[in-house]
Amino acid sequence: MEVPPAELCDSLLTWLRTFPVEKSWENAMELRDGVILAQVLQQIDPVWFDGTWMARIRGDTGDNWRLKASNLKKVYKGILDFYHEVLCQDLTEFPSPDLSGFAERGDRVAMARVLQLILGCAISCQHKHMYIQRIMLLEESVQHVVMATIQELITKEVPTATGDGYADLERQVAALQEERSSLLAENQQLLERLNQSESSELTSTPLDRRCSQLQLQVEQLQEEMYRLEATKEELRVKGERQERERVELSLRLEELAERAAETQSLRDELDVLRHTADKANRLEATVDGYRRRLEELGELRRQVRLLEEREAEREKQAQAAGDEVRKAVSARTTADTLRRELLEWQERGAELEVRLQQAEQKLKVEAEQRKTLEKEKERLLKERHLLKELADDLRCSLAQQRTLDPSSSAGSHEHSLDSEADDTLRQKLVRFVEENSMLKARQTDERDKWTEEEKLVDVPDFPELERSMRWRETLESENRELRERVRQLEREIGVMGERILLSESSEDLKEKLEKQLEDVQKTRAHFAEKQKEMELTCKL
Numbered sequence: 001m002e003v004p005p006a007e008l009c010d011s012l013l014t015w016l017r018t019f020p021v022e023k024s025w026e027n028a029m030e031l032r033d034g035v036i037l038a039q040v041l042q043q044i045d046p047v048w049f050d051g052t053w054m055a056r057i058r059g060d061t062g063d064n065w066r067l068k069a070s071n072l073k074k075v076y077k078g079i080l081d082f083y084h085e086v087l088c089q090d091l092t093e094f095p096s097p098d099l100s101g102f103a104e105r106g107d108r109v110a111m112a113r114v115l116q117l118i119l120g121c122a123i124s125c126q127h128k129h130m131y132i133q134r135i136m137l138l139e140e141s142v143q144h145v146v147m148a149t150i151q152e153l154i155t156k157e158v159p160t161a162t163g164d165g166y167a168d169l170e171r172q173v174a175a176l177q178e179e180r181s182s183l184l185a186e187n188q189q190l191l192e193r194l195n196q197s198e199s200s201e202l203t204s205t206p207l208d209r210r211c212s213q214l215q216l217q218v219e220q221l222q223e224e225m226y227r228l229e230a231t232k233e234e235l236r237v238k239g240e241r242q243e244r245e246r247v248e249l250s251l252r253l254e255e256l257a258e259r260a261a262e263t264q265s266l267r268d269e270l271d272v273l274r275h276t277a278d279k280a281n282r283l284e285a286t287v288d289g290y291r292r293r294l295e296e297l298g299e300l301r302r303q304v305r306l307l308e309e310r311e312a313e314r315e316k317q318a319q320a321a322g323d324e325v326r327k328a329v330s331a332r333t334t335a336d337t338l339r340r341e342l343l344e345w346q347e348r349g350a351e352l353e354v355r356l357q358q359a360e361q362k363l364k365v366e367a368e369q370r371k372t373l374e375k376e377k378e379r380l381l382k383e384r385h386l387l388k389e390l391a392d393d394l395r396c397s398l399a400q401q402r403t404l405d406p407s408s409s410a411g412s413h414e415h416s417l418d419s420e421a422d423d424t425l426r427q428k429l430v431r432f433v434e435e436n437s438m439l440k441a442r443q444t445d446e447r448d449k450w451t452e453e454e455k456l457v458d459v460p461d462f463p464e465l466e467r468s469m470r471w472r473e474t475l476e477s478e479n480r481e482l483r484e485r486v487r488q489l490e491r492e493i494g495v496m497g498e499r500i501l502l503s504e505s506s507e508d509l510k511e512k513l514e515k516q517l518e519d520v521q522k523t524r525a526h527f528a529e530k531q532k533e534m535e536l537t538c539k540l
Contacts, residue, residue: 009108011145012115018134019043029106033061034071037118041078044122044131048082069103072114079117087124091117094153119146120153144260151253179221187218342483349476 013028021039031037038057042049056074061067076099083089097114101107122131135146190211 005109005112008145008149009112009115011142012112012119012149014142015119015135015138015146016040016115018138028108028111031111032065032072032103032106033059033068034075035059037075037114038071038078040118041075041082041121044118044127045082045086045125048086049078053078065100065104069100072099072103076114076117079114079121082121083117087121089124116149116153119149123150140259140263143256144263147253147256147260183218183221187214190214346483 009028016036019040020043021036023036023039025031025036035057038049038054042054057071058067061071076097080091083091094117095113097110098107099110099114102110102114122128123135125131135143138146194207194211
């Protein structure tokens with residue numbers, strides 16, 4: 001059964017952790033430099049992987065994957081040499097791992113191949129029983145994978161000096177035995193000929209030397225035969241021992257295979273039970289989910305009813321807020337109207353102020369003219385009064401003269417004097433009367449003109465001018481206060497309009513808006529009263 005590369009690599013890494021090494025390691029990426037693998041090989045066979053071989057492995061590779069690949073190549077070559085020289089096995093059918101991928105990115109397939117070769121070194125060395133015992137202490141799943149790896153490695157190994165070598169040695173021994181038998185037969189023939197030559201008393205020195213040489217060869221061949229027989233015996237004993245070990249390993253492998261099959265069947269049953277349990281749990285979870293969904297559905301229905309009620313309340317509130325907004329808009333429109341009226345009154349006040357200033361200037365001029373005319377009138381009245389007194393005095397004096405001097409001449413003279421005086425007085429009186437009539441006409445014209453100016457300007461007479469000015473200043477200050485109050489109310493109306501769109505407490509807003517509207521109405525009424533008072537004051 002083929003094991004997946006990931007599971008094979010994890011199991012071999014678990015087995016590799018049973019070796020105590022100088023440098024502790026946590027994950028498979030730390031094996032890329034080959035140092036830990038070299039230390040494990042040195043523990044497996046310290047004679048072959050000695051200190052000289054370890055000195056060739058560089059420990060300061062850092063992040064250079066090329067140096068790591070060089071170390072891995074040295075480790076792989078050492079493993080191949082160990083298999084060929086010590087274990088007498090050929091790995092031509094074993095796939096070569098990708099050492100560059102192992103060093104650069106930690107290829108798990110190449111890592112598993114290298115660890116598989118190290119496992120083969122461990123179970124074939126002199127201390128293989130100890131390492132097999134370590135394998136037996138691992139978990140069953142790891143044991144199963146490790147034994148499958150060993151079996152795969154054994155099937156791909158090609159022995160070079162165990163079975164075929166033993167047969168070659170047997171053939172060599174048979175050939176040597178045949179050669180020995182032929183040499184013995186030849187030696188026997190030579191001995192017979194030697195005996196025949198001795199019996200005939202014929203001596204030949206070269207023949208003796210040839211016989212002695214053959215005798216030496218026979219002895220050498222006998223020694224070689226004894227040595228080959230000893231070697232054969234040793235090889236036979238070694239072959240029997242290896243055969244027993246192979247049988248033991250086969251039995252152990254069969255036992256492990258049976259246990260692995262049982263374990264796999266138990267795993268399958270466990271997987272089925274787990275699948276059933278998971279299915280039951282999923283069904284229970286589904287039932288619980290449906291139950292929770294039903295509860296959530298009921299809760300959602302209650303929430304929907306509550307939301308519908310809240311929505312109805314919100315609609316009512318929105319409608320009320322809309323009414324409040326419309327009221328606020330109407331209030332704002334009213335405030336705008338008041339503002340425009342206030343601006344108009346301000347403009348009219350400014351015009352009245354200009355006209356008042358013009359009227360004041362005209363009043364000053366007319367007052368001066370009136371004073372001049374009054375002075376002239378008083379002067380004329382005094383002159384008239386003096387003339388009247390003078391005329392009375394003249395009449396009295398004439399009357400006395402008439403009573404005292406009744407003569408004609410005197411009377412005529414007096415009469416002429418009296419006539420002259422009367423003419424003079426009459427002329428003066430006529431002149432005075434004309435001037436008086438002119439002054440009266442002029443005064444009448446001035447009075448009419450003043451009356452018309454008063455009607456146009458609506459300015460009171462001089463005695464009430466100061467009081468009107470003070471009253472005007474009071475009205476202007478109140479007007480300014482009213483304008484400030486109107487501006488404040490407009491700002492409050494704008495703020496209330498914005499709050500109406502954002503706030504949910506429409507009742508409070510309604511009350512506040514009503515208060516603001518009442519304030520606006522009161523302000524308008526007060527403004528109208530003040531305006532009426534101003535108009536009445538101007539009329540007065």
